[in-house]
Amino acid sequence: MAVETKLPPVLDIIRSNIVKYGNPLAMKGSEVASWAKGLNLPKRGDILFYTGGEYQLLPFIDSLVKTMTHIDQGSKGFSLMMGVRNILDKAGFNAEKVYASVLAKDRERYNRVCNKAAHILQRLGYDLCYPGDEELYSGALLYELGFWEDLKEYAQKVVDMIERTGAKTIVCLSPHAAEVLKLIYPQMVPGFSAEIKTFVEMVWEQRDKLPAIPTSKPVVIHDSCRLARELEVDEEIRDILQAVGVPIVEAYRNKKWTTCCGGPSKLLFPELSHTMGSRRVDELEETGAEIILTSCPYCLASLEGGQAKGDKTTVEDLIEFLYRGFAA
Amino acid sequence: MKLDLTKDFAEYAKDLNQASRDANIQKAMARAVKSYRDTTAETMKRYPHTPDLALEVQGIKTNAIENNPDLLQQAMASVERNKGKAFYAKDAEAALALAAQIIGKGKTVVKGKSMLGEEIHLREYLEEQGTEVWETDLGEFILQLKKERPMHILSPAIHVPREQVAEIFSKFFGKEVPPDIAAEVAQVREFMRDKYFTADVGISGANVVAADTGAMVIIENEGNVRLSTGAPPVHIVMVGIEKIVPTFSDAMKVAEVTWRYAQYGIPGYVNIISGPSKTGDIEKVTTYGAHGPKEFYVIFVDNGRSLMARDERFSQALHCLRCGGCMYECPVFQVTAGHFGYTYLGGIGSIWTAFVSGGLEKAAPLLYTCLRCGRCVERCPMSINVPEMVGQLRKMIVNGEQIGDGDLTLAATVGNASQALSS
Numbered sequence: 001m002a003v004e005t006k007l008p009p010v011l012d013i014i015r016s017n018i019v020k021y022g023n024p025l026a027m028k029g030s031e032v033a034s035w036a037k038g039l040n041l042p043k044r045g046d047i048l049f050y051t052g053g054e055y056q057l058l059p060f061i062d063s064l065v066k067t068m069t070h071i072d073q074g075s076k077g078f079s080l081m082m083g084v085r086n087i088l089d090k091a092g093f094n095a096e097k098v099y100a101s102v103l104a105k106d107r108e109r110y111n112r113v114c115n116k117a118a119h120i121l122q123r124l125g126y127d128l129c130y131p132g133d134e135e136l137y138s139g140a141l142l143y144e145l146g147f148w149e150d151l152k153e154y155a156q157k158v159v160d161m162i163e164r165t166g167a168k169t170i171v172c173l174s175p176h177a178a179e180v181l182k183l184i185y186p187q188m189v190p191g192f193s194a195e196i197k198t199f200v201e202m203v204w205e206q207r208d209k210l211p212a213i214p215t216s217k218p219v220v221i222h223d224s225c226r227l228a229r230e231l232e233v234d235e236e237i238r239d240i241l242q243a244v245g246v247p248i249v250e251a252y253r254n255k256k257w258t259t260c261c262g263g264p265s266k267l268l269f270p271e272l273s274h275t276m277g278s279r280r281v282d283e284l285e286e287t288g289a290e291i292i293l294t295s296c297p298y299c300l301a302s303l304e305g306g307q308a309k310g311d312k313t314t315v316e317d318l319i320e321f322l323y324r325g326f327a328a
Numbered sequence: 329m330k331l332d333l334t335k336d337f338a339e340y341a342k343d344l345n346q347a348s349r350d351a352n353i354q355k356a357m358a359r360a361v362k363s364y365r366d367t368t369a370e371t372m373k374r375y376p377h378t379p380d381l382a383l384e385v386q387g388i389k390t391n392a393i394e395n396n397p398d399l400l401q402q403a404m405a406s407v408e409r410n411k412g413k414a415f416y417a418k419d420a421e422a423a424l425a426l427a428a429q430i431i432g433k434g435k436t437v438v439k440g441k442s443m444l445g446e447e448i449h450l451r452e453y454l455e456e457q458g459t460e461v462w463e464t465d466l467g468e469f470i471l472q473l474k475k476e477r478p479m480h481i482l483s484p485a486i487h488v489p490r491e492q493v494a495e496i497f498s499k500f501f502g503k504e505v506p507p508d509i510a511a512e513v514a515q516v517r518e519f520m521r522d523k524y525f526t527a528d529v530g531i532s533g534a535n536v537v538a539a540d541t542g543a544m545v546i547i548e549n550e551g552n553v554r555l556s557t558g559a560p561p562v563h564i565v566m567v568g569i570e571k572i573v574p575t576f577s578d579a580m581k582v583a584e585v586t587w588r589y590a591q592y593g594i595p596g597y598v599n600i601i602s603g604p605s606k607t608g609d610i611e612k613v614t615t616y617g618a619h620g621p622k623e624f625y626v627i628f629v630d631n632g633r634s635l636m637a638r639d640e641r642f643s644q645a646l647h648c649l650r651c652g653g654c655m656y657e658c659p660v661f662q663v664t665a666g667h668f669g670y671t672y673l674g675g676i677g678s679i680w681t682a683f684v685s686g687g688l689e690k691a692a693p694l695l696y697t698c699l700r701c702g703r704c705v706e707r708c709p710m711s712i713n714v715p716e717m718v719g720q721l722r723k724m725i726v727n728g729e730q731i732g733d734g735d736l737t738l739a740a741t742v743g744n745a746s747q748a749l750s751s
Contacts, residue, residue: 225701230702
């Protein structure tokens with residue numbers, strides 16, 4: 001007998017935003033692609049630069065979570081509010097308007113991550129293409145949350161988008177996108193066979209061309225679960241840092257034993273997620289390193305959120321850190 | 329059918345948050361995690377063959393689960409050959425009814441720790457029937473007095489510090505018990521000793537069962553299992569059907585891997601029990617009930633396990649040895665202890681909850697708590713892919729599928745098994 005189960009509303013909001021708008025928070029394509037303005041990246045080419053919109057939506061996820069932390073998700077008020085948001089979304093949720101004043105700085109920073117990543121790859125000799133406002137989110141959350149039937153349909157749209165670019169290789173900035181495209185899409189879209197690479201792997205192949213980053217202070221690497229376990233990319237990050245002359249200290253739990261940043265439970269259990277993020281920051285800070293590096297948008301946001309007030313450490317994405325070498 | 333879980337999720341989230349702010353839980357878990365990791369690292373260094381043995385055991389368990397119906401028949405025949413009595417219970421109700429029937433009215437029972445007992449609410453059921461039941465495992469005894477469920481499968485009272493234990497004991501024993509662990513342990517020892525020798529029945533679980541010999545392997549450290557299975561005149565083993573492996577030597581391998589990943593080089597005691605106590609010392613006439621129990625019963629409990637075994641997506645969940653290692657590595661469990669659980673705890677517990685203890689409804693909040701981070705898989709000696717199964721079950725919830733949907737063979741198999749037993 002079929003049972004229709006009503007789960008917390010946030011799950012269905014995320015689901016329907018992805019399915020309807022190609023993005024978990026129903027951001028506009030132009031908003032997702034705004035980082036690429038002025039770069040004139042071609043829409044077709046051999047290597048597709050794939051942001052999946054994930055770094056771009058980080059500041060908005062945090063706003064959503066901040067709202068949820070203060071509101072009981074089982075309450076009528078919450079459903080009502082999410083309903084209003086949904087109505088707004090029907091015209092395309094202009095998140096910028098809603099949160100602009102609070103988060104302009106964050107938005108700028110996370111948009112710049114995409115920009116810096118493209119810059120680094122280009123300088124390493126890769127010719128990138130980018131579909132601009134046609135870019136769609138990978139659907140990783142549909143897989144994660146159990147909406148596999150939706151993903152089957154949605155994945156086809158993403159594959160069509162990829163095929164229009166003519167690319168043979170897809171560079172994913174987010175390990176979540178890389179995981180779902182590499183390991184799940186082949187089961188859902190027959191014949192899908194594009195080569196899926198993470199940003200880290202692409203940089204690793206050309207690491208000899210990276211400019212050195214002058215520093216004597218060691219960094220600590222927070223391995224993302226997806227990257228270290230599902231995709232088995234961990235030594236590559238160490239090799240890259242060695243190539244740019246940066247000393248590394250290792251956390252007690254690292255590589256395939258890495259500790260989750262708590263990010264996955266942000267939507268349903270925000271307080272718990274925050275606790276786990278703080279604990280991971282503590283583990284990383286025990287090494288004495290002042291810079292924490294990661295290579296995943298959600299880890300980046302969770303670890304930053306987990307820092308205590310007055311923490312001396314900074315959390316950076318590997319992209320931001322490597323860009324220092326080019327900016328110097 | 330419609331099922332609204334929004335309230336359940338909200339209440340559960342509150343419970344998790346509360347647990348994560350509880351100073352007792354945080355203190356106890358921090359100690360436990362550190363001790364587990366340090367001891368295990370040291371133990372693995374001393375016994376470096378363990379990971380290879382674990383791989384071998386993966387093979388043993390995979391085959392055993394595939395051939396479970398045959399092994400069950402074999403194990404039952406072996407128990408009977410050893411002059412014990414073997415039963416098959418298809419669900420919790422059947423298991424409880426069998427136990428109650430064997431025990432009879434107005435009796436006293438001493439019980440060893442058993443997750444299966446928790447699953448079917450054995451103690452509560454027997455108490456309702458007017459049976460006096462004592463949990464002999466120290467941690468379980470604390471929880472029995474505290475009226476709480478276990479917060480870890482091996483260290484059930486992992487969340488209760490000595491100060492709180494002293495309060496509970498002082499109240500129960502009606503005298504001042506100091507917050508000193510040795511004094512607390514001594515107090516229980518004195519109290520329990522009398523129970524072992526006056527109890528009518530001892531009940532235990534088993535970590536492994538060897539089908540060829542009917543040997544029950546029970547791992548322990550306190551010595552409570554030796555006493556509660558040795559002193560009373562009747563011993564009942566209640567064990568899940570997934571614990572059966574083909575041979576005695578397989579069972580030894582499974583047992584070693586179990587305790588090694590449960591942070592022991594070697595446990596204090598390994599009990600191997602295969603039948604009632606007997607002697608032939610007078611005129612070579614075999615007489616039962618020499619020093620140990622005269623009667624020996626084994627109840628093999630299914631309660632959803634064969635359903636799991638037949639579904640290739642979930643059969644690996646039955647490879648779980650209950651070493652508890654995964655829980656120490658789980659970022660959620662580290663801050664919430666067993667609050668991330670129903671009867672079975674943590675990520676693997678969410679799978680077990682769905683099949684044997686609570687169904688998808690109770691499993692849903694747990695399934696959505698799992699981070700799918702995968703560190704449990706690294707720790708697990710059986711490399712059980714919990715994140716994969718969590719994904720499958722989330723999909724089932726979203727699609728409105730039910731456990732056992734489309735399992736047409738169930739009725740037939742269970743019917744046959746029960747018939748075979750009664751004949």
